[in-house]
């Protein structure tokens with residue numbers, strides 16, 4: 183049963199002549215007005231959840247966003263059935279959101295600066311991270327690496343998608359592997375945590391930004407309510423695990439209201455610039471995150487590791503283009519054109535086992 | 537079919553009545569309190585073991601143990617989850633549910649291993665990280681994410697052995713490696729069957745179905761490519777013969793390390809990165825869902841304007857694959 187996707191999310195088409203009740207202050211808000219305030223309540227500042235596409239429209243300069251990999255399609259690799267088959271849930275989510283899965287990524291300009299951005303969409307199965315979402319985040323990161331442009335990820339997610347089983351769990355390692363390479367290459371990574379950011383999304387790329395920014399009152403936590411309530415019967419105080427809680431506990435840098443988010447990111451990116459010396463290719467190997475780290479670790483371990491310590495300058499196949507990009511699946515997947523080298527390409531086309 | 541997936545010879549004549557019951561029996565076996573955990577296994581596997589304590593930040597987590605071992609003459613940094621085998625020890629070990637300090641201690645030992653050229657061996661047996669406020673507010677999410685990240689790039693071989701329950705991010709925080717081995721009666725899942733049932737079925741009573749649906753058994757995880765090798769358990773299960781279980785694990789780990797230590801560190805880390813980079817099947821649709829992405833979009837005010845068509849235009853987006861059971 184091939185599914186035809188509508189051009190645009192039905193959900194986003196809030197009838198402009200209708201009202202929405204604010205869960206924060208119970209005011210009735212005219213949708214047209216709410217859209218003008220970026221879907222933030224003008225009375226109590228309640229931040230309504232917004233779709234991935236609306237998020238990108240709000241952050242990226244008009245007319246500059248080019249989406250990549252919109253054609254990635256999730257697969258029901260386990261034949262998973264709970265109260266409904268996963269395949270049916272996917273179809274329903276695709277029809278209601280106009281997306282193939284719970285994230286959009288692409289390249290665009292933020293205040294004139296070229297960035298790689300990935301935004302999650304909570305309305306697609308709770309923004310849960312399965313293989314496609316993990317892949318998009320990884321590719322957004324790899325594009326940032328290849329082009330040496332900042333990475334911005336906007337999280338809005340209930341965590342790993344249970345219907346894809348341990349493949350979903352492995353997305354934590356997939357995305358963290360890429361984030362580690364971004365950090366080694368001194369590419370700035372801004373993580374935006376919006377309501378909600380929970381579970382495996384919080385416990386992977388979302389929590390490790392160079393700067394972590396949360397939207398006001400966003401729910402951010404690792405253990406879910408229903409899960410922890412079933413495991414231990416703790417009473418949770420009001421405000422628990424909200425954005426402000428995370429600033430006071432030291433895991434979020436700033437809380438930024440939606441209207442100021444774009445400008446704050448632009449300001450931060452103006453600071454997070456790698457020193458030119460880090461980018462100049464050192465004579466013998468050419469810069470790449472791997473050979474850079476390799477040299478560093480080689481120097482630290484010396485001869486102590488036997489055969490394992492001998493490879494500081496080896497870096498077989500290391501990229502020599504001086505831009506810090508990764509060879510293999512790094513750049514090929516990053517462009518979305520999948521030229522087919524590297525193991526990531528094995529996933530192209532037919533569904534394949536990890 | 538299920539028996540083959542479970543890959544185990546039941547010693548008892550009474551076979552479980554249904555495939556679901558068989559999977560659930562497997563889950564119970566994985567959770568058997570008498571199963572050997574990290575310290576019990578090390579007693580038989582290691583000639584020497586020096587436990588190290590503390591994360592140098594906040595405290596020492598009793599649910600994760602770490603230290604330096606000599607196994608078959610090889611120096612190895614060993615890190616593992618530690619449940620108790622009786623109630624008293626279980627209370628002391630927080631029922632094997634770790635706080636952030638456990639992962640931070642583990643990362644400290646991994647750093648030692650990298651700098652002093654020791655492979656890392658981890659034993660995974662955890663239902664999940666401690667789900668209470670103390671773990672949350674000290675950053676269990678950050679501790680797990682950081683540990684996963686470190687393990688994706690650590691410049692020394694890492695062998696992971698799932699000995700009991702591999703549950704959720706709490707398990708993966710110590711389970712990123714070059715090889716992932718699993719004891720026959722162990723399980724591995726994105727969330728505990730109870731947690732899955734609570735969320736998807738809104739009732740923990742459906743845990744058995746959740747365990748079946750998630751394909752949690754070691755054999756199934758091997759078929760999915762998550763686990764590289766299933767280590768057979770002796771007799772009626774690991775709990776009946778710790779010495780033999782430890783010997784089998786030791787042999788499997790040694791065989792893996794013999795190969796891994798011959799690779800250059802660059803090859804090793806690249807291969808490990810690629811392993812995790814490749815996980816997760818998907819297909820590529822014939823055409824993007826929304827090509828020529830709304831050219832007028834950027835010119836409009838941000839947000840949603842009334843000018844949108846109320847009837848969505850339909851694209852002929854046929855896909856290569858059904859979203860259905862492409863694998864089976």
Ligand SMILES: [Zn+2]
Pocket residue numbers: 204205206207208209223224225226227228
């Ligand atoms: Zn309000």
